[in-house]
Amino acid sequence: MSNRGSIQYILANKMVRDRWLGYLGRLIIVLAALSFAFFPIIWIASAAFDETGTLNTQRLIPRQAGTENFDTLLSSDIHPFEKWIFNSIKVASISALLGVTISALGAYAFSRFRFSGRRNLMLTIFIVQVFPNSLTIVATFLLIQSIGKEISWFGLNSHGGLILVYLGGALGINTWLMKGFFDSIPRELDESARIDGASDTLIFVRIILPLVRPVLAVVGILSFIGTYGDVIISLTLLKDKDLQTLAIGLNRFISDQFDQNWGVFSAGALIGAIPIVILILTFQRFFVSGLTEGAVKG
Amino acid sequence: MAAGKPDFSQDNVPPARGAALLTGALWKVALRLVALGFIDAFAIWFVSGLISEQDYILAGFVAVITLGINAVFLIDGLYPYRWFSPGLTLLILMLIYPTIFTIYVAFTNYRDGNLLTRSQAEDVLLKRTFLPDDSVTYSWTAFRSTDNPDEYALWLIPDSDRGGEVMFAERGEIVLASEVDLGEGTLDEDGIPTALQGYERVPKNQLFAILDSVLSKIEFGEADNVIMLNPQNPTRQAGVFRVQFTLNDDGSLVDNQTGVRYEAKQGTYSPVDGPDEMKNAEGVLVDADGVPLEVIRPGYYVVTGLDNIKDLVTDDKIRGPFLRVFVWTFAHAFFSVFLTFWFGLFLAIVMNAKFFPGRAIFRTMLLVPYAMPAFISVLVWRGLLNEHLGVINKAIESILGVENGPRWFSDPTWVKVGILLIQLWLGFPYMMLITTGALQSIPGDIYEAARVDGANPYQQFRYLTLPLLLVTVGPLLIASFAYNFNNFTIVELFAQGGPPISPDTAAGHSDILITYTYALAFGSGRGANYGFASTISIVIFLIVATVTFFNFRFTRTWEEISENV
Numbered sequence: 001m002s003n004r005g006s007i008q009y010i011l012a013n014k015m016v017r018d019r020w021l022g023y024l025g026r027l028i029i030v031l032a033a034l035s036f037a038f039f040p041i042i043w044i045a046s047a048a049f050d051e052t053g054t055l056n057t058q059r060l061i062p063r064q065a066g067t068e069n070f071d072t073l074l075s076s077d078i079h080p081f082e083k084w085i086f087n088s089i090k091v092a093s094i095s096a097l098l099g100v101t102i103s104a105l106g107a108y109a110f111s112r113f114r115f116s117g118r119r120n121l122m123l124t125i126f127i128v129q130v131f132p133n134s135l136t137i138v139a140t141f142l143l144i145q146s147i148g149k150e151i152s153w154f155g156l157n158s159h160g161g162l163i164l165v166y167l168g169g170a171l172g173i174n175t176w177l178m179k180g181f182f183d184s185i186p187r188e189l190d191e192s193a194r195i196d197g198a199s200d201t202l203i204f205v206r207i208i209l210p211l212v213r214p215v216l217a218v219v220g221i222l223s224f225i226g227t228y229g230d231v232i233i234s235l236t237l238l239k240d241k242d243l244q245t246l247a248i249g250l251n252r253f254i255s256d257q258f259d260q261n262w263g264v265f266s267a268g269a270l271i272g273a274i275p276i277v278i279l280i281l282t283f284q285r286f287f288v289s290g291l292t293e294g295a296v297k298g
Numbered sequence: 299m300a301a302g303k304p305d306f307s308q309d310n311v312p313p314a315r316g317a318a319l320l321t322g323a324l325w326k327v328a329l330r331l332v333a334l335g336f337i338d339a340f341a342i343w344f345v346s347g348l349i350s351e352q353d354y355i356l357a358g359f360v361a362v363i364t365l366g367i368n369a370v371f372l373i374d375g376l377y378p379y380r381w382f383s384p385g386l387t388l389l390i391l392m393l394i395y396p397t398i399f400t401i402y403v404a405f406t407n408y409r410d411g412n413l414l415t416r417s418q419a420e421d422v423l424l425k426r427t428f429l430p431d432d433s434v435t436y437s438w439t440a441f442r443s444t445d446n447p448d449e450y451a452l453w454l455i456p457d458s459d460r461g462g463e464v465m466f467a468e469r470g471e472i473v474l475a476s477e478v479d480l481g482e483g484t485l486d487e488d489g490i491p492t493a494l495q496g497y498e499r500v501p502k503n504q505l506f507a508i509l510d511s512v513l514s515k516i517e518f519g520e521a522d523n524v525i526m527l528n529p530q531n532p533t534r535q536a537g538v539f540r541v542q543f544t545l546n547d548d549g550s551l552v553d554n555q556t557g558v559r560y561e562a563k564q565g566t567y568s569p570v571d572g573p574d575e576m577k578n579a580e581g582v583l584v585d586a587d588g589v590p591l592e593v594i595r596p597g598y599y600v601v602t603g604l605d606n607i608k609d610l611v612t613d614d615k616i617r618g619p620f621l622r623v624f625v626w627t628f629a630h631a632f633f634s635v636f637l638t639f640w641f642g643l644f645l646a647i648v649m650n651a652k653f654f655p656g657r658a659i660f661r662t663m664l665l666v667p668y669a670m671p672a673f674i675s676v677l678v679w680r681g682l683l684n685e686h687l688g689v690i691n692k693a694i695e696s697i698l699g700v701e702n703g704p705r706w707f708s709d710p711t712w713v714k715v716g717i718l719l720i721q722l723w724l725g726f727p728y729m730m731l732i733t734t735g736a737l738q739s740i741p742g743d744i745y746e747a748a749r750v751d752g753a754n755p756y757q758q759f760r761y762l763t764l765p766l767l768l769v770t771v772g773p774l775l776i777a778s779f780a781y782n783f784n785n786f787t788i789v790e791l792f793a794q795g796g797p798p799i800s801p802d803t804a805a806g807h808s809d810i811l812i813t814y815t816y817a818l819a820f821g822s823g824r825g826a827n828y829g830f831a832s833t834i835s836i837v838i839f840l841i842v843a844t845v846t847f848f849n850f851r852f853t854r855t856w857e858e859i860s861e862n863v
Binding site: 056106151235 | 655
């Protein structure tokens with residue numbers, strides 16, 4: 001019994017042998033898939049540490065390994081990489097924070113109030129969010145241009161304008177997701193607080209919000225990742241190099257001089273990707289179930 | 299609870315007590331009124347600004363939103379809507395308004411050259427001036443104001459042959475040289491003052507820097523006596539300019555220089571009539587070199603009705619590329635879903651075996667491509683697929699011994715293969731994840747029953763696994779299709795829609811509808827055509843609506859949603 005895992009035992013027992021042979025076959029397929037999945041990632045990781053720094057001279061095992069690309073990335077004035085990362089994080093966090101606030105207010109009202117027009121409002125919000133705001137990108141551009149003529153903080157080439165566009169959809173699917181969660185919190189809690197004289201605002205802030213913190217966090221993270229990865233809106237609205245987000249800046253940077261900038265770009269790509277990869281792998285179950293089912297399960 | 303406010307927390311909807319205004323503690327009401335006052339003041343300022351820019355539709359939306367906010371915060375019966383006011387404001391302003399404006403723009407000729415309203419275009423054109431052939435010309439010397447370094451003035455000495463007097467022209471005023479206070483200065487041998495009250499002469503070495511950007515743009519002198527540098531000879535000559543266009547009562551413009559009359563058709567001023575000597579044998583108006591006269595820019599935007607759609611359907615130069623883009627948009631979305639689904643399902647089945655040590659870690663690792671931000675993945679793949687220096691083509695060249703690997707960016711077919719390869723790479727983990735979940739939810743005993751009935755593994759897969767799988771995964775596949783239908787990030791960042799189809803069109807071989815829209819509106823070099831871009835947006839809109847509608851029908855989403863309300 002003690003030697004069940006040993007080679008001799010496996011070879012001696014036909015059933016066990018077949019099982020391990022089957023596993024071997026499957027393992028080869030999975031390893032092939034893994035090499036397909038990881039080849040580009042290993043390749044840029046190697047490029048990032050390859051001090052020759054160009055597409056042409058890069059080898060899988062760097063002939064000259066070091067952190068020069070990272071030094072160049074963070075010190076050069078030609079490509080303000082730190083600003084791009086900062087801009088991306090700033091825009092995505094503010095949008096996520098305000099978006100969560102807006103959704104939470106809406107979800108609370110949907111969950112706790114009964115009023116005329118409630119049903120139509122919920123259905124409208126559901127329909128509107130079906131259409132991504134990239135479809136109206138031309139009109140959105142013209143709108144932000146018009147706003148900018150009056151208030152430059154929210155005009156073209158401003159983070160204010162960009163955040164405004166991202167917030168347009170805040171009262172969308174997330175409100176549905178949150179409403180379901182709010183519904184699961186017993187009404188008796190609010191009722192007793194109400195009897196003690198608490199107002200809606202107080203109930204919302206003191207009782208409900210602390211209880212729904214997990215869903216707020218999930219919605220916030222989902223929104224952050226979505227905004228971080230946006231290309232079409234930021235590409236349309238931001239022209240100034242110092243104001244651009246990582247997606248736009250990196251694209252411009254690598255498109256200028258593909259061969260020459262490869263090493264430095266790879267360093268930037270790694271830094272830009274790693275936090276998001278960790279976030280998603282940590283919260284993967286919300287990405288699959290949360291996003292797709294939340295809409296329906298309400 | 300405040301006295302007048304209905305209790306909205308009860309399940310039965312209370313009768314709307316719309317008439318109850320502003321109940322509650324005094325300080326709360328006061329605070330609310332002050333806040334509303336600020337919002338209203340801001341809105342009035344904003345709306346009046348928009349109206350002066352002639353942005354009437356937007357001004358209307360902002361006004362309606364503001365009225366709504368006021369109503370909601372003043373009328374107690376609308377209390378629950380207070381909670382939606384920030385979200386609804388943004389939803390209406392940033393989603394609903396752009397949707398309506400897209401539809402409006404699609405029916406206009408809004409594009410470069412037609413971006414102004416009629417009155418704005420007239421204002422621009424009526425300010426244009428020209429230097430008549432018989433104008434008095436001067437040689438000039440520039441002076442800069444000592445008070446304001448952005449203000450300049452010209453000392454003008456008439457060129458000999460056409461008379462005129464020595465003058466000093468500031469912005470808005472011309473005085474004869476004899477009336478100018480020279481202070482301590484005198485005239486030098488060229489007749490130019492050595493000093494002028496309030497001005498200093500611009501040194502020659504600084505003139506060049508300001509000639510084009512500053513001096514050439516200043517209109518010196520008075521409204522009906524404009525003196526400007528002669529654009530044909532700016533360094534030496536200035537002259538008295540005349541107004542170029544006169545506006546007739548019927549809205550047409552007459553060019554005072556040539557005598558040609560321009561009529562506005564669909565927002566564009568085209569030459570319709572002029573002196574006989576400007577007409578060629580066919581009666582077409584031409585310039586001195588025999589080239590037909592062009593339209594005047596800027597024109598203005600007008601509602602042109604179905605013109606954009608008509609162009610799309612009838613104009614071969616537009617329809618041909620559009621159809622290519624249209625077909626590829628569907629093919630791209632379909633194959634993206636198809637390839638990722640089958641590969642993902644294959645891996646899910648492989649890893650779904652009862653005995654699979656290390657399954658959890660492998661699954662997590664296979665998720666990494668999906669977890670990478672897509673924009674970074676595409677840019678990385680662009681490097682790997684680089685036609686000359688990328689590792690993939692180098693490998694192909696050295697292993698297969700061929701001279702040139704696939705042209706991933708310049709060949710119309712390979713660029714599509716490249717995009718689908720990237721789609722496969724970043725999409726299969728998602729499909730693996732959802733099919734794994736679906737596989738696990740299929741009860742095992744039905745397979746046993748199938749085995750008893752003698753079904754072989756293929757039959758079990760074909761007639762049991764796949765149909766059951768598609769029931770749960772089907773809606774997600776359709777959603778994925780709709781998502782990839784508008785996957786701007788991958789297509790745009792990979793090859794900007796290129797390679798180009800022909801010089802006649804903004805569309806490229808790998809363009810999908812959304813990137814084509816982007817190229818029409820914001821692509822460089824061709825001039826923005828917002829009207830036509832909006833027309834394409836509406837096409838996308840209709841397709842997304844149809845796909846979503848069928849998905850909802852298929853999944854009974856609507857019923858579920860309605861029940862959950």
